[in-house]
Amino acid sequence: MPNANVEPSLSRSEHNAISRLADIVNVVRAFEWVSVAYFGTLSVVALVRPLPTARRAAIAGVGAVLCAAIPGLARAAGDGLRSTAPLAVILAGYYLSGAFALDPSPGFERWLLSWDRRLLGDPAVRFVHWPRAVLAPLEIMYVGCLLLVPAGFVVLRSAAAAPALIDRYWTIVIAAEFGSFLSLAFVYARPPWALAQRAALPDRAVHRAAAAFVERLTIRANTFPSGHAAGSLAVALGVIGPLPAAGIVLLALAVAICAAAVVGRYHYAIDVIAGIVLALVIFRTLG
Template identity: 40%
Template structure:
């Protein structure tokens, strides 16, 4: 009998965790979380049923599981913790993140906003590069690292509930045309709250680490991209600096252990 892939086991555990955590919620929120967990478990089961090395197995089901996990975790948010927000903001203030953002040249601001937006197509692009540019492509390991990295980030949301720094500060940190696109995307598709560790930073580093055996130009581009996404998240005030650092730590640990 074949052993289930770690990503499938992690998916089951994550959605069971969400369902268990929902027990302490009010009826409306609890029902939303339970519905999300049920859909998530169904998606994990459907993923397990399709043949490996097919488009549904490698390209379709894993992103669906990821998105359902993200939205389900968002339903667990109840109210922000002022204490945690103050702790996270204190590091940003010590690093003068807001001041550095305000002093950044317009071209730097635009590039970092573009990098932040680039996280959305990043995973499918990285998967295509992994399958075509690495000597031992393994889509199951690719998705195992990505999903477990994200699951860990999402798992922390019920425990550390905060708003993003842009919600606590007056005005935009810098002038940027691309920022309007990012804020529109976040308003339409995000859960609207902060995740600690940062899923953006964690995903970006995870895919870069998965490409370390690719040709050097690809490796260099992926590592630079990971740095730019994290910088865009922090200096664009979408995340706190501690979010990005913790996201990097999660990605590195998962990649190293798996």
Template identity: 40%
Template sequence: MRALLAAAAPAAIAAWPYTRTSEALRDWLPLVYLLIGYWLPARISGPPNPRVERWLQAFDDRWVGVTPQRFAHLGPRVAIELLELAYLFCYPLMPIGFSWLTLHGWRGDADRFWTSVLLAAFCCYGALPWLPTRPPRALERQADPPRSTIRRMNMAVLKHGSVTLNTFPSGHAATALATALAVLSRLPVDGAVFLLIALMIAVGSVVGRYHYAADAVAGLLVGIAAFAVSKLV
């Protein structure tokens, strides 16, 4: 039923007489699609795949080692908090990015912006039924950095708002980078700030053990590819 309503929503908006309200709905409705695209694949996902989990962990062991866990426990407190804050900032980054473009006269880029973000997100979320895994923090000993205050907020958000499964590629990294590149293409200086935040989100996801390193790397590549495709719109 939810899927039917989601599919009917675009047609309803298209049939709505053009007004400022319908225009605003059209601009912001993609956020609803994003949430639907996140939740629906989890409904048809099976149990975690240990084989894929071992591969992801092996990638970490080979290319990253114990550095994320060690840094989380021994690194500077301010750096840990900044990375946790960056990871938390992933959620408002997309609406802030679109709002920033709109405020600077680039509202006409709405289709291109959301094409980039949604394509990046759906490529990641859509893989979940075939690659269901648990996040590394659920498998590793002492994965939780005890010194981070902001981490408690991240864990609360994940507890109440996530599907509890790991996505490969990382949707956080993919959508954050797609957002940053969209802003960067129109507002280079402002976009550089968004780009820095996006990279911090990717790093924070690995250091905090929300994602494996392979998730983050693949997510960044998906974000770049999605932005490239959006340029065709």
């Protein structure tokens, strides 16, 4: 009588498949797994949410392709490409989340606006008396926020930081950015500049230029928490440990970007507060 406890032997193809899977698990870094989890979540949510068929297929398809491409890149690419790929991955994650922005939630928008009124009074004119010499640089730093992400990486790389520190940097930054973008898959609110009265600021030329940039090159949807706040603070936190001086400079820029998000009415005040909390929680969790 055959022994019932003997496990069936695996075929060569099954052994090869298991070996390839083990290779992927071993080689994929933490920030790459965070990216795979994010795009996988977007794909699944797109399949269950009431979206137009073409949009559902586009989100799910792009998300699935990226879920496969990121581990594939991890196996095939060199360290240089893998260390810079997060820049493109973050942009892809941002614009893909914007594909969910179809029908705004009036209740959520009212809640966001209520916090603005509670914290700022009339947010449209709250900063009208601030000097142009302060407001103009704030607006410029807000528009240039995206440059802060590669700047943090370049600082670490230029200082010959250990690969583990660069991996940790990208894990903190990507988790903060994608943690901010993810809410759009579930609830959509318009940003304050699109929903309510725009900011009345004395630096009109700079503000008009910054507002035009935001209107034309962003997804025109409000991320909660604020990706600008969470991402910029995450950059500073990812650098400040190994390189305190550079980290303090980046932290000052992050604070300015957070202020600009509220002053220019690009984000609600509670967005920025939530973004700061998110970045701190991620930093504390990762140690």
